[in-house]
Amino acid sequence: MHRIAIIGLGQIGASIGMDLRAKLPDIEIIGHDIEPSTAGIARKRGAVDKISYSLPGTVEDASIVFLSVPVTAVKDVMGAIGSSLSPGAIVTDTASTKVDVLAWAGELLPDSVEFVGGHPMAGVETPGVDGAQSGMFENATYAVIPQARSSEAAVKTVVGLVELIGAKHYFMDANEHDGLVAAVSHLPIAVSIALMRSASSSPSWREMAGLAAGSFRDVSRLASGSPAMHHGIFTTNRESVLRWIDQYQNDLTAFRRLIEVGGEPLMDGLEEAFDARDGWLRGKVVETEAAKAFDEIPTAAENIMGTFGGDRLAQLGRRVSKQEQEIESRRERGS
Amino acid sequence: MHRIAIIGLGQIGASIGMDLRAKLPDIEIIGHDIEPSTAGIARKRGAVDKISYSLPGTVEDASIVFLSVPVTAVKDVMGAIGSSLSPGAIVTDTASTKVDVLAWAGELLPDSVEFVGGHPMAGVETPGVDGAQSGMFENATYAVIPQARSSEAAVKTVVGLVELIGAKHYFMDANEHDGLVAAVSHLPIAVSIALMRSASSSPSWREMAGLAAGSFRDVSRLASGSPAMHHGIFTTNRESVLRWIDQYQNDLTAFRRLIEVGGEPLMDGLEEAFDARDGWLRGKVVETEAAKAFDEIPTAAENIMGTFGGDRLAQLGRRVSKQEQEIESRRERGS
Numbered sequence: 001m002h003r004i005a006i007i008g009l010g011q012i013g014a015s016i017g018m019d020l021r022a023k024l025p026d027i028e029i030i031g032h033d034i035e036p037s038t039a040g041i042a043r044k045r046g047a048v049d050k051i052s053y054s055l056p057g058t059v060e061d062a063s064i065v066f067l068s069v070p071v072t073a074v075k076d077v078m079g080a081i082g083s084s085l086s087p088g089a090i091v092t093d094t095a096s097t098k099v100d101v102l103a104w105a106g107e108l109l110p111d112s113v114e115f116v117g118g119h120p121m122a123g124v125e126t127p128g129v130d131g132a133q134s135g136m137f138e139n140a141t142y143a144v145i146p147q148a149r150s151s152e153a154a155v156k157t158v159v160g161l162v163e164l165i166g167a168k169h170y171f172m173d174a175n176e177h178d179g180l181v182a183a184v185s186h187l188p189i190a191v192s193i194a195l196m197r198s199a200s201s202s203p204s205w206r207e208m209a210g211l212a213a214g215s216f217r218d219v220s221r222l223a224s225g226s227p228a229m230h231h232g233i234f235t236t237n238r239e240s241v242l243r244w245i246d247q248y249q250n251d252l253t254a255f256r257r258l259i260e261v262g263g264e265p266l267m268d269g270l271e272e273a274f275d276a277r278d279g280w281l282r283g284k285v286v287e288t289e290a291a292k293a294f295d296e297i298p299t300a301a302e303n304i305m306g307t308f309g310g311d312r313l314a315q316l317g318r319r320v321s322k323q324e325q326e327i328e329s330r331r332e333r334g335s
Numbered sequence: 336m337h338r339i340a341i342i343g344l345g346q347i348g349a350s351i352g353m354d355l356r357a358k359l360p361d362i363e364i365i366g367h368d369i370e371p372s373t374a375g376i377a378r379k380r381g382a383v384d385k386i387s388y389s390l391p392g393t394v395e396d397a398s399i400v401f402l403s404v405p406v407t408a409v410k411d412v413m414g415a416i417g418s419s420l421s422p423g424a425i426v427t428d429t430a431s432t433k434v435d436v437l438a439w440a441g442e443l444l445p446d447s448v449e450f451v452g453g454h455p456m457a458g459v460e461t462p463g464v465d466g467a468q469s470g471m472f473e474n475a476t477y478a479v480i481p482q483a484r485s486s487e488a489a490v491k492t493v494v495g496l497v498e499l500i501g502a503k504h505y506f507m508d509a510n511e512h513d514g515l516v517a518a519v520s521h522l523p524i525a526v527s528i529a530l531m532r533s534a535s536s537s538p539s540w541r542e543m544a545g546l547a548a549g550s551f552r553d554v555s556r557l558a559s560g561s562p563a564m565h566h567g568i569f570t571t572n573r574e575s576v577l578r579w580i581d582q583y584q585n586d587l588t589a590f591r592r593l594i595e596v597g598g599e600p601l602m603d604g605l606e607e608a609f610d611a612r613d614g615w616l617r618g619k620v621v622e623t624e625a626a627k628a629f630d631e632i633p634t635a636a637e638n639i640m641g642t643f644g645g646d647r648l649a650q651l652g653r654r655v656s657k658q659e660q661e662i663e664s665r666r667e668r669g670s
Contacts (some may be wrong), residue, residue: 194583198583200612208515208519215458218553218556224609224616261574277557277559
């Protein structure tokens with residue numbers, strides 16, 4: 001029986017488990033979490049078939065291994081599982097940054113396995129396994145970051161899994177990934193946390209708290225994200241995040257000036273921001289690469305397994321000629 | 336027949352209309368919007384029974400008048416309706432700031448009517464009448480800001496209406512209101528808009544946009560608020576907002592330093608923000624005044640009308656001795 005291992009059964013790991021269990025009924029999913037109680041909840045919620053309490057034991061017979069731990073834990077986990085991975089196993093991760101993760105994979109994983117980085121751009125407010133849900137990745141962008149030495153088969157397997165959980169893969173290299181998510185994922189975290197700190201450190205916070213409603217709730221939401229995850233993000237993507245905070249401070253100062261001036265310039269500034277977000281919501285500016293990469297509706301897992309009937313999960317990632325070209329051109333660009 | 340007039344049939348005005356129509360079947364609701372098409376949608380959606388195309392005509396026979404227009408339009412509307420209001424009519428508003436609104440009411444409304452300011456702390460992302468929905472104010476805090484000369488009957492009527500739509504009234508004075516909402520409502524707008532401007536003005540925005548997910552969506556949400564409403568907010572609450580942006584910039588700079596330092600101090604900072612928001616969500620820090628003001632479940636409108644059977648909507652706002660004491664003590668403090 002094929003086995004997929006998921007290390008880290010928080011919001012993302014457990015959500016992946018739920019979707020894979022539903023789509024791949026013939027495959028055993030084994031999970032591990034540093035908190036046994038989390039692992040227990042994940043099993044009860046149907047995210048894994050089986051729990052393993054040892055890290056090496058979790059990966060021993062797995063064809064595919066997901067690392068869904070905070071980015072700062074990825075290094076330790078790789079060190080702990082390296083020598084227990086089956087030859088030919090494909091390891092992927094879901095951590096928030098990629099430059100360090102790919103470097104650690106190069107150092108700590110044996111040459112007999114493959115590593116392909118991943119980052120699903122999805123998540124909900126409730127942290128941890130309680131926030132896990134099936135269908136979380138439906139239509140989400142899922143960044144796929146191969147190593148320079150990644151085989152086509154490994155990349156296709158990971159893309160196949162991404163497809164299977166309803167997400168859209170998006171090939172990137174690690175530097176590109178970390179630079180872009182610094183702006184759209186990590187800067188919002190800093191902005192949101194600073195708002196929470198500003199309001200809650202005011203002497204009037206008790207009175208304010210009673211008035212704070214949806215607008216405060218949304219903009220401060222990321223302060224409720226996992227501190228361990230945020231610590232990992234800010235530690236492994238520090239330079240890009242600091243640069244973006246500086247940029248943001250300049251932009252906020254410029255907007256402050258519009259408020260001071262008022263009148264037409266302020267109205268223009270407000271309308272620009274409204275239009276920019278409207279354009280984003282309508283998907284006008286979204287790169288079409290991801291959308292174009294697959295023209296077909298993903299085949300149900302049963303069909304895939306039946307059609308290929310082979311013995312490698314890699315065959316999940318079946319041919320899509322455009323996709324092959326993409327991988328080829330990435331490899332040529334040395335990512 | 337009693338009549339309630341709603342001027343401005345955007346998200347808030349139309350939502351109030353929907354709730355009042357459901358709760359007060361024997362009262363006619365007449366509405367006006369500067370955009371006739373908006374008024375038409377509001378009537379189709381059941382927010383008003385009747386549309387009036389003239390401002391003075393809208394208020395002529397109304398016992399209660401809601402002004403649900405952007406704060407900068409409140410002054411003009413007051414000027415236009417002042418001489419057409421019925422003696423004894425109660426005028427209230429839902430604008431985002433209160434110091435200017437109360438001053439305009441003092442100048443522009445005749446002495447024969449009452450004005451009691453209001454501000455429901457609720458709203459959804461979709462702007463305008465399309466975002467209106469019944470039940471929007473369920474359990475929301477609704478700031479009620481009487482004038483120094485407001486009669487008890489008028490204040491109680493407004494509180495009764497607030498109750499009727501499911502919200503919890505919270506008595507404040509105008510300065511207190513504007514200072515507090517600057518932090519929890521208006522600062523988040525500036526923070527959110529600046530994020531949208533920062534990301535969308537980057538040369539890499541097209542690529543970023545494809546990766547931007549829930550975190551960006553939430554923190555940038557307020558950039559999709561009505562530019563006219565935001566303009567009014569920043570114009571009428573400028574000084575408080577500017578002060579809060581300065582405070583926020585200091586706090587963001589301090590948080591940036593924690594990212595630079597990393598390690599334990601960063602972890603402590605992240606945990607503080609997490610705990611602060613957790614406490615807020617759990618309502619630990621919420622002033623209990625609003626929660627304590629009513630011990631009773633609001634009586635259904637039909638019962639209220641039946642029980643009092645009188646000819647004044649004012650009787651909606653029935654006695655709650657604690658409430659009377661609150662009003663009294665407010666009046667003594669000169670608010």
